[in-house]
Amino acid sequence: MKKYFKDLEGSISFKYNLKNTNWFNIGGVIEAYFKPKNLKDLVRLRKNIKKKEKIYIIGAGSNLLISDKGINGIAIKLGSNFSNISKVNETTLIAGASTIDKKLSEYAMENEISGFEFLSCIPGTVGGGIRMNSGCFENEFKDIIVSVQALDENGNILSIPKEKIEFSYRKINLNPNLIFLSATFKGKKGEKNKIKKKIFTFKEMKNKSQPSKIKTGGSTFKNPIDQTDKKVWQLIDDSVGRDVKFGDAKISKKHPNFFINEKNASFKDMNNLINFVKNKVKQKTGINLDLEVQIIK
Ligand SMILES: Cc1cc2nc3c(=O)[nH]c(=O)nc-3n(C[C@H](O)[C@H](O)[C@H](O)COP(=O)(O)OP(=O)(O)OC[C@H]3O[C@@H](n4cnc5c(N)ncnc54)[C@H](O)[C@@H]3O)c2cc1C
Numbered sequence: 001m002k003k004y005f006k007d008l009e010g011s012i013s014f015k016y017n018l019k020n021t022n023w024f025n026i027g028g029v030i031e032a033y034f035k036p037k038n039l040k041d042l043v044r045l046r047k048n049i050k051k052k053e054k055i056y057i058i059g060a061g062s063n064l065l066i067s068d069k070g071i072n073g074i075a076i077k078l079g080s081n082f083s084n085i086s087k088v089n090e091t092t093l094i095a096g097a098s099t100i101d102k103k104l105s106e107y108a109m110e111n112e113i114s115g116f117e118f119l120s121c122i123p124g125t126v127g128g129g130i131r132m133n134s135g136c137f138e139n140e141f142k143d144i145i146v147s148v149q150a151l152d153e154n155g156n157i158l159s160i161p162k163e164k165i166e167f168s169y170r171k172i173n174l175n176p177n178l179i180f181l182s183a184t185f186k187g188k189k190g191e192k193n194k195i196k197k198k199i200f201t202f203k204e205m206k207n208k209s210q211p212s213k214i215k216t217g218g219s220t221f222k223n224p225i226d227q228t229d230k231k232v233w234q235l236i237d238d239s240v241g242r243d244v245k246f247g248d249a250k251i252s253k254k255h256p257n258f259f260i261n262e263k264n265a266s267f268k269d270m271n272n273l274i275n276f277v278k279n280k281v282k283q284k285t286g287i288n289l290d291l292e293v294q295i296i297k
Contacts, residue, residue: 022061059128067297097127114190142167239284
């Protein structure tokens, strides 16, 4: 493993505990954890590894559930050198993959560009948002993306136009091994005050319906939009209720699709809770729930 990092400038830690890299605050030790210093560094690592090792990209970790048993492979965390935002013209922005969504939303507001307001409600990064086609209040990443810049397994940098990407509900069809580097976004000319109001309204709506300041991965399951009109939280309420607990893993009282690590939940606790809810919903409604949370194990 050490040979891959020999000539690299970024920071490398071997046997790194991933527990503090994600919102659930659950996770174990991975073989290597790398923060590339810059793009050149990342490209060199990618060329060194090719397809020989499993790699995991960690954004803000707001959608990740990580095993607390040992994990083989390399976790890559893009740092501040990948978080530049620049304005290309009146309505077009480019943002690095590790840019926090909220920062991009604020930048767009300051530059009087509308369409980015929903990003103020998603606690992730641009890279995670592209991978998940994240969204809320009827907006998704796909609505503002123009193109995505990414690094492939052979170390080539690609620019992929929106037209070549199939976006669907919390999913895109691009190779899961691509590392997103940045994206070009387009909004509309707006007025700062109106944008500010919209952000405020979105945040209020979010705070009313979802818990905050807790250890969670956000929505655990996707809404089964092709099987029923009911939202997943209703299905969980009808089939399970809100009082189930496995160790320190429990269902949020405020929003039953949010699962919470109350204190020191293990991966097994959270996984048991997930499987229990999935099975109960299947038994009661016949509906197969799909996980939205991404599991690393
Ligand atoms: C309190 C809370 C509220 C939430 N609300 C919403 C919401 O309203 N709407 C919504 O859609 N989601 C929501 N989420 C889920 C989550 O915030 C989003 O999915 C977010 O976009 C994930 O971004 P991230 O940077 O945290 O990605 P991570 O959780 O770190 O990773 C998610 C996936 O993206 C991949 N990834 C991350 N960066 C890159 C990269 N640079 N290149 C390639 N792959 C990458 C990871 O490998 C992983 O597969 C919420 C989560 C929490 C905790």
